[in-house]
Amino acid sequence: MADPNAALQTQLSNIQKKTGQSLQQMAKAIEASGLSKHGEKRKFLMEKYEIGFGDANTVIHVLKQAAAPAPASNDPLDLIYVGPKAHLRPIHEALMARIDTFGEFEKAPKKTYISLRRKKQFAMIGPATKTQVEIGINVKELPPNERLKVMPPASMCQYSTRISSVEEIDDALLGWVKAGFNAAG
Secondary structure, rough: OOOHHHHHHHHHHHHHHHHOOOOHHHHHHHHHHHOOOOOOOOHHHHHHHHOOOOHHHHHHHHHHHOOOOOOOOOOOOHHHOHHHHHHHHHHHHHHHHHHHHHOOEEEEOOOEEEEEEOOEEEEEEEEOOOEEEEEOOOOOOOOOOOOOOOOHHHOOOEEEEEEOOOOOOOOHHHHHHHHHHOOOO
């Protein structure tokens, strides 16, 4: 699989070669323009440096990320379960405690969820709404169930379900996730 970080660095290098400007120089130009909205900044970069939509968008995102304060914690759940979703973290932790009994697997934090992997991803867990945790499950076929949503082809998972309380972590849910765990091994 391609390294997204390497691809981003290549894109940034190409932008700098094309424009003859460093990211810092572009940041100063944006600041001097007085523009504040993302779309306005993107349009400014596209016009001033004659770069495409995607390149301008990437520059804006990279500059925004560089200006953001460093997270206070190294725990990825602190970044996923924040604000109005913070109360969902105990549900996530209770579910993970049960899944941890299945055997060895990797927990790969993403921006809005945690990917659970063996040889391939078997599940993903994260807040879907302010009141629900979503569990995506990768397994070819599960018996029909009103709690399971069949996802469209080419989705990250074949099935998903949502829970709103620790009490919904039942044998059926654990069986579905275990099926994904076994299929990914």
